Amino acid sequence: MEFFRISRTIPFMRHALALNMISLITFLAAVLFIIFRGFNLSIEFTGGTVIEISYADSAPLSEVRETVAGLGYTDFQVQNFGTSRDVLIRLPLAEGQTSAAQSEVLMAALTEATQGVELRRVEYVGPQIGRELVENGLLALLFVIIGIVIYLAVRFEWKFAVAGVVANMHDVVIILGFFAFFQWEFSLPVLAGVLAVLGYSVNESVVIMDRIRENFRRQRNVEVRDVIDGAITQTISRTIITHGSTQMMVLSMLIFGGPTLHYFSLALTIGIWFGIYSSVFVAASIAMWLGVKREDLVKPVKKDDTVEETYSEQS
């Protein structure tokens, strides 16, 4: 089988300008959503109590809401979780009351209302932990950016490092934008997924950069734009197949993984497809705008580096 019957180089960079404009608009929109709508942060970040309960048959949501409200809570959520029998209740942090007390009081009240309630899990996170998680997440992001810039600058060249990191940030911000726009729950696994996308999308850009460098070595006197187009054309088959495979895996998680992995796989799905797009149209084109030249990547061999041949006595 062969999906990619490409007979001549595809002029990817011809539309770079238009696509970069679209990227910029998407990026800014994502930033705006993040600023103005914010995230639907999970309990791990906000602190509070989550209680998951399961009923023998479909859960009486309105009754559960009444019960919770009857205990004096105002700012709480009650929603189905996965199936119609499972219910997820989120309670805000209560001053001076521990979560165990919270959950015990609530369970007693719920059992009174309906028989056959099973407590599946309780999670309580103090306010301080949430703050630390946010800080650690941002630190990790910073570390990754610096690490990748240094690595790419050493292995390739600073222009590529800048291009790679911009493409990377583009992907991450757009995923976050999706989560802000749709108000999907942003939990710790999602954070892990977003950070995995970081590595994933840079991986993509590196494969293309590798090819660009190789083509500069092979071909002389070729327009930079054509070299970049050629590199992308040669790697596009690998890009699509690899991502297709990863997507199969992620899709499997989306289907079988249950509600816990749902948003994690969603974040990865967005990351995979934007990763392909950004490695081609953001990383490569930024490198082009920055004016990557053959001399940047192909170090001319200095004359005095050549070793003279000498005779010596056989030992």
Place this chain on the structure above:
Amino acid sequence: MNRYPLWKYLTVLVALVLGVLYTLPNFFGESPAVQVSSAKSTIKVEPEMLQRVQSLLQQADITTTGSSFERNGPVGTIRFRFANTDIQIKARDLIERALNPNPQDPDYTVALNLLPASPQWLSAIGANPMYLGLDLRGGVHFLLQVDMEGALTARYDSIATDFRATLRDQRIPTSGIEREAMSVVLAFPDDGARSRALALLRSRSNDMTFQEGAGQGTLEGRPILTARMTDATIASVQSSALRQNITTLHNRINELGVAEPVIQQQGSDRIIVQLPGVQDVARAKEILGRTATLEIRLVDDSPTATSALAAGTVPFGLERYDDTDGRPLLLRRQVILTGENLQDAQAGRDQQTQQAAVHLTLDNKGARIFRDVTRDNIGRRMAILLFEKGIGQVVTAPVIRSEIPGGQVQISGSMSAEDAADIALLLRAGSLAAPMTIIEERTIGPSLGAENIEKGFQATLWGFVAVVAFMIVYYRLFGVFSSIGLTLNVLLLLGLLSLLQATLTLPGIAAIALTIGMAIDANVLINERIREELRRGESPQAAINIGFERAWGTILDSNLTTLIVGIALLIFGTGPVRGFAVVHCLGILTSMFSAVVGVRAMVNLTHGGRKRLKDLSIGTVWKPKD
């Protein structure tokens, strides 16, 4: 051209065998077991107990499938495996009756438990199953914050009291000694008093720094000294507080009879407690928060008391307690000191005789009372009592030889170094060094855990099947090689994780699935590259060689950048994110090895020796028509 030296083939083979061996234990599941641990801090479970229980079971014709003794810090635990739950229950009842003749006051906790059922020969080579995280197993997780400020404040309070006593004894006048935030401020009527006090205190407490200054506010115009602990002292106060809290938690959690409690330090002031399989959060919390108490009382050894004891009666005004060997003692009701007055207890040696000894440090109030009581009761015995769960036990009852004024007490006599360590531990374990608060708590029901495993397994399996099917259809024989390489990768990853005894969580399973998806990248890079070389008109052998060579550079680059991300997650992540990162990083390493070395070995083995290789089974190599 495409030949590997023998050692490379062997490396791949060894990796495969090790991967299989260390992955195996994860598939045996668990078998029912009974675990015996101590229910009191005065009783220790030693390896001898193993033989004792063994012979008990033999007499009753109960067969075990394996037994183990494990020491975790100061705490010993014995576990016996059984073929099924019926035998397990029978054995539990038998052991319970034999070890705890008095059910009201049990010496040992005998609990039902589950142990990995992997065969003995696997455990012998260190192949054990992965530890399942709470989200896959069910149980309770607490994150406790130790109030270090509380520990330090208490220490400064006692330092202030010490200073008052020292200066009073030396008749140095002061205008007040108080703790202010994290320091002790001493005010003096004049400079002369201050410099004398400074010289005296400097010589006595080398773990403090003193700073001279002028008083503010109410102390306006008076010379003052500000005393602070050195950084090293603060660090040691904090770390010993944390250690003591962990020890205390260990002792208490043993009462719950939990299978494999995890009690770990996290950061400089936090403790993680995980209790797999425990569902009763309320009880767990109550036990974590409980304090044992210490009391010091005088022993009544008068002839009347001794004869009453022999007759089995207790005279008025006395109480009867047993010591750790079960010998009864009669103590006076009056409590001389409590555990609050005891600052520290350490095992050590007597300066003169080099015998094992326990050194106690009392606070100021305690030291004064102790001085008075010892002065008036020379020749009598003084007992140290430990109350747990409302039942008191005499830890030790030494004879008072002389007046002990300084608050530094030494207990020595006919004890071994081990006894001294035990007594010191008991005296310390009675209390938490610093108060703790629960800042994070999770409870996962057991049914949810089983469901999560199922989901994670399904997701990985079907994703894997889909990827393998695609590879084989698209790349034919080379796709088969890639799929075998992928399987090797999964085996190596699971084997490594089992070897490291990593804790598997649901995000961890997700990371395994993702790793498989990403591992394909290396294979695709190689296969596409070989096709490309064939398209350029290279001979099959050369195409294989160039394909692998060229792809290697790209694979290295792209995986290293991904590794940078993984390491960042390892450094900054906590809990589930860190679990994800461990799998992510290991997965990158195993996938590089299996794709580059493993698949190459297979290709070389099958294609390397063939001189006239006409074409490769790598799917359609389409060539553009010029």
